Amino acid sequence: MSPAVSLTGASMTRFGEREGRLVGLLTEAAADCLADAAVDPAAVDHLYVAESGGSYDGPQGLATAVAGELGLAPAHAACVEQTSAAGAAGVYSAVRAVRTGEADCALVVGGEKLTHASTAAATDRISAVAHPAAYRHGVTIPAFAGMAARRYLDRFDAPREALAAVAVKNHRHGLANPKAHLREEVAVADVLESPVVADPLRLYDFCPLSDGAAAVLVTSASWADERAGGGDDERVRLAGIAGATGAHVAHERDDLTRMGAVERVGDAALERAGVDRGEVDVLEVHDMFSILEPLQLEGLGVAERGSGWRLAAEGTSARDGRLPVNTSGGLKSKGHPIAASGVAQLVELYDQLTDRAGRRQVPASTGLACNVGGFGNCAIVTVLTADG
Known part of the structure; x- marks a missing residue:
């Protein structure tokens, strides 16, 4: 029987425009995470550094560089790349190491330094995740999002304001997050009047380019009981995790409004966790574009097909709603420091499940995170439950 897995610490830097290099951001988040868990660096068996593959900051050998900065030798250190799902992929690698007994204590950190690059350069690198055949015809990831949004709105008779409501809700939630990049309220009119990026999606339907890093400590539950500081109220159980790929080429997808990879991993992660959808109290989903939030909620089965847009529009997914999202x-x-995002989702759920989310706090004992690569090219879902 595989050992139970815990998250025993979590931390993230402030997201936004940051000075310095990526190694410094990664080291900051990782050191804060170890301090949060009251774990000495010498106790770390494995280090996984998530990277998106964009090489935005230039350096190679990030894993050994971070290990050196933290004094983790002789811990095993490796980078994990899976585009914008890299953060959760790093966590998945750590979970597998713990469950196989290769490691008792694995540190995962993901980060990105993006704001020093021009928007054009960063967008071009991000769009490289698209299949070359599609990219040659202008089907970048933002363009794909626009096509999916248009199809979704038309097919399910959803008002354009419903997607704007997703952005409005998440900005309102971000006001209570001192580490958020954009801490400003927006209105539906602001979204609808912002510049067109990929019709019908506009500038305020898109996340910003951000710098930042996030880290979590993945350990066996038995090791945490014996060695980590704090009691059960300071860690959570990583109850289930699963990953899958979807169609890479746009024209190979049967339905632009359906995220097959999310459907598969949602089912698998919940089954492995022994958790029913109705037991999920709070979710963090990958809203790189506003359309992605309802598509993932439908893929995860917490919203009916074609009705995911209603959750934000009707207040269901607000912090004080029945099912808080993001x-x-x-x-x-x-913000979206690409390789940090999947880890940062778990930092938020960790804070929620240990009652330390402050003004963001909601009643929660089970949380679910969905980290997506590209536009559903791959997906990883993680289910956390309160320990004790």
């Missing part, structure tokens, strides 16, 4: 502000407000 209490952190999501990628839309919190």
Whole structure:
């Protein structure tokens, strides 16, 4: 029987425009995470550094560089790349190491330094995740999001204001997050009047380019009981995790409004966790574009097909609603340092499940995070439950 897995510490830097290099941001988040868990660096068996593959900051050998800065030798150190799902992929690698007994204590940190690059350069690198055949014809990731949004609105007779409501909600949530990149309230009119990026999506339907890093400590529950500081109220159980890929080429997808990879991993992660959808109290989903939030909620089965747009429009997914979504502000407000995002989702859920989310706090004992690569090219879902 595989050992139970815990998150025993979590931390993130402030997201936004940051000075310095990526190694410094990664080291800051990782050191704060170890301090949060009251764990000495010498106790770390494995280090996983998530990277998106964009090489935005230039340096190579990030894993050994971070290990050196933290004094982790002789810990095993490796980078994990999976585009914008890299953060959760790093966590998945750590979970597998703990469950196989290769490690008792694995540190995961993901980060990105993006704001020093021009918007054009950063967008070009991000769009490289698209299949070359599609990219040659202008089907970038933002363009794909625009096509999916148009199809979704038309097919399900959803008002354009419903997507704007996603951005409005997540900005409102971000106001309560002191580490969020965009801490400003927006109105539906602001979203609808912002410049067109990929019709019908406009500038305020998109997340910002951000710098930042986030880290979590993944350990066996038995090791945490014996060695980590604090009691059960300071860690959570990583109850289930699963990953899958979807169609890479746009024209190979049967339905632009359906995220097959999310459907598969949502089912698998919940089954592995022994958790029913109705037991999920709070979710963090990958809202790089506003359309992605309802598509993921439908893929995860917490919203009926074609009705995911209603959750934000009707207040269901607000912090004080029946099913809070993106209490952190999501990628839309919190920011999207690409490889950090999947880890930062778990930092938010950790804070929620240990009752330390402050003004963002909601009643929660079970949380679910969905980290997506590209536009559903791959997905990883993680289910956390309160320990004790």
